[in-house]
Amino acid sequence: MKVPQAGAVAAVIALTLTTAGCSGDDEAKGTLAVGIKFDQPGIGMREPDGTFTGFDVDVATYIGKQLGYEPDQIEFKQVYSNDRELLLQYNEVDLVAASYSINDKRKEKVDFAGPYFVAHQDLLIRADDTSITKAEDLNNPAKRLCSVVGSTSAENLKNKLAPKAGILEVAGYSECLVALQDHLVDAMTTDNSILAGYAARKGNEGKFKLTGQNLSVENYGIGVKKGNKELQGKINAALKKMVEDGSWDAAVKKNFGADYKAEQAPAVTAGS
Structure with missing residues (x-):
């Protein structure tokens, strides 16, 4: 599957800037531009009716309220794992809330508020597959693994646990799920958190299963443009308040269900 290159992404961004304005213009009109994923059930999903x-949507909406924006003043824009930094750098969005794991490489290009959620890397396989119980079972040239361009997950697995596995990188996780269902990958x-959302999605019940691996610790943060310490500080304050007033717990239960064992809300330390 052909994946857009960085140059093409930059060209699209440049064209958008000349035709639609940037988030600075959005602010003047009283809107907050937030980058989210459109294809991650339980995390960030654009439903068929456009809602x-x-x-991440609930977290961004709460942050927006603390910044003075009503829900109808928040404009959600689609981001992919490989263009989150570019969209912030080009002012296409004011902040990114998109299962955005904080790491040193990304902090060279953007600033993070948070963290606001802790997840762990895992594997999703077909429900009838008994050949994979752990990541090392993929360490075979005959096995194929799917992830998305710009994600750290495939790199982590390839470097540490399954160097012999074939890798299919696509633009979005929904495409990975189709490839898994069609036996194009294993x-x-x-x-x-993302995998659980896909497995529980209506129509997917009973088709897939998680292997229960904790292959990494992923601290989700809110990305802001590099150097925007004022916005970073305001978001940190909003995240702390969300935990304190119970809204964070309510959002976890609402989006992941009672069976999902989420870790407690992490301490907000970014920027401090």
Whole structure:
């Protein structure tokens, strides 16, 4: 499957800037531009009726309220794992809430508020597959693993546990799920929160299962443009308040269900 290159992404961004304005213009009109994933059930999902659901959506909406924006003043824009930094750098969005794991490489390009959620990398396989119980079972040239361009998950697995596995990188996790269902790959990997959302999605019940691996610790943060310490501080304050008033717990239960064993809300430390 052909994946857009960084140059093409930059060209699209440049064209959008000349035709639609940037988030600075959005602010003047009283809107907050937020980058989210459109294809992650439970995290960030654009539903068929055009509404948005998911934990990141609820977190962004809460942050927006603390910044003075009503829900109808928040404009959700689709981001992919490989263009989150570019969209912030080009002012296409004011902040990114998109299962965005904080790491040193990303902090060279953007600043993070948070963290606001802790997830762990896992594997999703077909429900009838008994050949994979752990990540090392993929360490075979005959096995193929799917992840998305710009994600750290496939790199983590390839470097540490399954160097012989074939890798299919696509633009979005929904494409990985189709490849898994069609037996084009043997597993897909990303955070357990995202995988659980896909497995529980209506129509997917009983088709897939998680292997229960804790292959990494992923601290989700809110990305802001590098150097925007004022916005970073305001978001940190909003996240702390969300935990304190119970809204964080309510959002976890609402989006992941009672069976999902989420870790407690992490301490907000970014920027401090």
